[in-house]
Amino acid sequence: MIQMKRLTYIFIVLTTLLLVSCVREDFTQPSPDVVPEGYERIEFVANITDPTTVTTRAVDPDGLDVNNMTLFCFNEFGLFISTETAKLDKHIPTEGISDSGIYKATIPSHTRIIHFLANHSEGLYDETNFPGQTESMVIANMEGGSGMLVYWSRFEMDPNSGENMHTQLSKLEYTIAGKTYEGIKLIRNQAKVTIDDWGQDPSTEPKFVVTGFRTVNIPAFGTVAPHHPQQHFHIVDNWESTEDFITLPDNQSLMSDIVDINTKAEDYIFETENSGDRQVSVIIKGHAPGQTAAEDKYYRIVMQKEDGSNFMIRRNHHYNIQITGMLTYPSNTFEEALNAPASNNAWISIDEWVNEITDGTRTLWVEKTSYVLASDQYAGTDFVIPYRYTENNNGVATAPEITWVDNNVAYNAIENQYNTSTGKGTVTLRLYPMYDGNEQQYGSFIIKHGKLQRKISVYVIRTQYFTPSWISSQVYGVADEHVTMMFTVPETCPDALFPFTVLVSANHLDVRSESGQQLPVYIKGEEGYFGKEWEGINYKYAYTITEPGKHRLHMRSILKHEDNDTEEVHLEADFFETITKTVVFSGYNNTHRRIFVEGLHQYETGYAQDEELYYMLVPQKKASPLIFTLELQERQSDGSYREYNHAADPGSAQWHKNGRDEFLIYTKSFSFYDEYFKQNPGQYEDMQARAWEGEVTMINEATWSTNGRVMAFRTLDYDENDDTDQYGKYNYGLQTDGAYNIYMLTNSSYNKDIVRVSSNNAYSPYVFTKDRNGNPYSENYDGNEYRSVIFDVAHYRPFRFAAQVEVYDNVDEKVTVPVADKLLSNEVHASQEENVDEVHLSYKPGQKVDILLDITSFKGSDGRSVHPFGEVFGEEFEVYIDAPMLEIDQDRLPESWKTANKLRKDPSVPGRFIYTVSKKRADERAFGFYDAYNKDVSKSRYDDYGGVVTEEYMPEGIIQTGERKRLPFKKTSITSKGDISITSNKEKVVFWDKTFEVKTEHMLGQIYYKKDNEEFPVPHDAFVAFVRLRTGARIGVVTLTDNGQFELNLRDEYRFDWNNDPIDFYYKDKTDGKVYNLNHTEGGEKKTVDLDKLYTLLEGNTRIVLTEQQ
Secondary structure, eight states, X not given: XXXXXXXXXXXXXXXXXXXXOOOOSOOOOOOOSSOOTTEEEEEEEEEEXXXXXXXXXXXOTTSOOOOOEEEEEEOTTSBEEEEEEEEEEEEOOOTTOSEEEEEEEEEETTOOEEEEEESOOGGGXXXXXXXXXXXXXXXXXXXXXXXXOOEEXXXXXXXXXXXXXXHHHHTOEEEETTEEEESEEOEESSEEEEETTTTOOTTSOOSSEEEEEEEESOBSEEESSXXXXXXBTXXXXXXXXXXXXXXXXXXXXXXXXXXXXXXXXXXXXXXXXXOGGGOOXXXXXXXXTTOOGGGOEEEEEESOOTTSOOOOBOTTEEEEEXXXXXXXXXXXXXXXXXXSOBTTBGGGGSOTTOOEXXXXXXXEEESOSEEXXXXXXXXXXXXXXXXXXXXXXXXXXXXXXEEEEEESSBOSOOEEEEOTTTOEEEEEEEBOXXXXXXXXXXXXXXXXXXXXEEEEEEEEXXXXXXXXXXXXXXXXXXXXXXXXXXXXXXXXXXXXXXXXXXXXXXXXXXXXXXXXXXXXXXXXXXXXXXXXXXXXXXXXXEEEEOSSEEEEEEEEEOSOOOTTOEEEEEEEOTTBOOEEEEEEEEOTTSOOXXXXXXXXXXXXXXXXXXXXXXXXXXXXXXXXXEEEEEEEEEEOTTSOEEEOOTTOSTXXXXXXXXXXXXXXXXXXXXXXXXXXXXXXXXXXXXXXXXXXXXXXXXXXGGGXXXXXXXXXXXXXXXXXXXXXXTTGGGOTTOOTTOEEEXXXXXXXXOOOEEEEEEEOOTTSBOSSSBOXXXXXXXXXXXXXXXXXXXXXXXXXXXXXXXXXXXXXXXXXXXXXXXXXXXXXXXXXXXXXXXXXXXXXXXXXXXXXXXXXXXXXXXXXXXXXXXXXXXXXXXXXXXXXXXXXXXXXXXXXXXXXXXXXXXXXXXXXXXXXXXXEEOSSHHHHHTTOSBOOSSXXXXXXXXXXXXXXXXXXXXXXXXXOTTOEEEEEEEEOSSSOOSEEEEEEOTTTBOBOOEEEEEEEOOEEEEEEEEETTEXXXXXXXXXXXXEETTTOOXXXXXXXXXXXXXXEEEOTTSOOOSSSOOEEEEEEOTTTOOEEEEOOEETTEEOOOOHHHHHHHHHTTOOEEEEEOO
């Protein structure tokens, strides 16, 4: 149980924006002159309000007043007619009203319904789509962008009053808090967030000094009007009393440019459900009383009520944060604060495994926070989970809330039974059946009462298998002989199981502590002992599994054994099928033979300390040829082994028995050449000519059991050309040194493995169903039996691109990232992953960007050269360049590349390009620009069949000419959201992934305003709006510093063009309320300014001067 100090420092106060007005007495009839036929003129009062605590007039988030009013007119059937513009006739200063005025408009005379939209730009909708559409079709999904407050209201004529539209509007009233007001009540489409008492009286001692704040995880778009699921748009009159609901847009992108706090007194945000991963937070910057701004820290609070419950963020509401004490969980940076625990609810930051939490009065207990259930027992049943919630050890009147977080485990309906006297409760879930193809089904839900909450996870898991699993065979029957067992925990094993315990039972085998494997032992009856009671065994070893993959048990025999004696080893674990593996012994009085594999590397550390363990290295690519050599050995009287003359005594019974030997090769990663030979029939003879010494066949999968994928090998048939003695035609391809080369191909680039090679055994039939004369085998295998061998297949490191990005400026000077001495190589940097490097691009489309990369070999840890090319048995492979801000620069693409289709756009993945690497290394060199950057200085390499070529046969060394590529691109977008990532098709070959984090160089310059014919820098604490004139959207953020210096950051979530898409700056002078904007002239003639023009002006160090708006 963890008891935590109760946090009571922060409250969020929800205040409906009060809409206050005076009853108008100066309302007049509209002027009758110049009204087109079929139209009528109306006049109305529109009121916009702020909370009563705010005494200044209402403004947009950018500091500009409401500046337009559009009327959407509908007929008596609710079908769209047209839009009309209302003109402000005069402002009406009124106490308590932030903005009120009399508007005039001319509307179609058959208008019966009007939607009033203030501050909404006509560029954000296409009116030609509206004819014949209903109110809901036109208005409900209409969106506004961030930085723009849109105001909405609706009026519907009373058809029974006998009065016209103007008269009914003149009598329009609404009531708030018992007071009646005249006019149209406009509702904002955003909510306001403030911090209470920020900038409080300096004579009072502050509880916390705020220097700035910012709401985060907020929507970038919102709808212009509220649309109730039942009442639809009939909610204006009773807006304040309507139950909570929100109207979300189709585009639910989040704001992308929030990187620090601001010093404005308020934030405006769109409606949001404010739950789950879209819960809104506020990052507050500040310090304790007595400290200075240099000691500022960042703090995160979540937008939730004092009791910890969530609420929807609603439009036209004010959320006021009251800080009543020192904040907790400080962070040094804004970025760190985004993921820090919340100052106002530390309970949501408690480790998930804690099952009981309390604040000293209230206690929430759950039995577990995670349940892992076996599908064969629980799937399709009702599962009951107990919990308890008490206050002062007693139940309470209200049961805790139960809500799903994720659910793919049970039907949505949750039964929650709670005893208000004892505080005990149960949650009942009706679990799904286990669906085909699922290894697990998962769900999680929250049990919550006030601020106390626990997340409960439920996993239903299918039975798992330790496949493949092997154990040593034909173990020499003396005491203290090593026995190795290998078993597999599948990669698909659900994470929820880890860590878990495997119990190991064996009678006359012990785990070797000398190997370094120290396993605890559970005696029957002790806690931790589970599973079947095996005859004669009353203890079990406990092996802890922390990750999937291959696992080894290092054991030893403790007794002597006769020929064909057996011992069993049992593995048991929850959710796994129990397996039993049998060790077969070779009698200690008999000749003992074993299989050894030549040419392997020996592990130095990290495995059994009392045994030599071996591995072979293979490239991380598919269809890579390899050779390993089986050497048959015979035990000597001193315990050592020497090569076994497999061809000795021709014609003897033992010689014929040797000819019947079969060997089993257990591997998931290696394959024989069958498929290649089918596609290339002429190659089989060529392979035979290369000292091919055996034949391989795949064993039927139905017989694999827990052994996994297995092939069989036997020596080649007799040599018809060998007539050196009478037994030549029965030679069977036997070797006097007992060594046989086995040729294989990797069948995957993910080829890390453990390979087991054993002989067939007398308990099994022959794998090759016929002998070399074509006669069927009638009995079980009667060839020799050998002790098996196990070796690892380890990877060479992934290949490296040594990638760089070159960015051109306007005069074709280049900046290269990273610089050459920061590039990584396998030889120097070993297994170090590639760094993430920053690349800076400008906003200007068409900027040239080149990507440089190596497609080359490297010197492996064994000194041999390793290359990624397909050559004889492989194929071409793909390099993927994900760069959504780029396009291929066709003007700079070599003609040879176009002909070969070397670099192309991926037709199925947006923002992805594909560079195709030729199958043959020599062919690929023709498409390079330079020698590879990373030099391969290997003294040996592999040939096309997996054999080793040494230094004396490669006088030119490793040729890397043309193995560095230059891929020409150019910027296509204005903003550059996303990264540039370079990856390979890992199904074929594995390279280290390389990522470049793309940063945009913001526009920099000076901005002044001209007042009384004198230019002044715009103050650093002012707000400047950057507007796309076509839509009115605020498409950029202007950050001001001293002396009029500014930085412009364009917002990625908006669509806009570089050319012929006019923009403007707006600045409102606080001293006189005048608005200034950009009025650019050239040669005395006024010119519109688009982004291209602005970029040119700033690049030429031209000062931006705003003049008074006309």
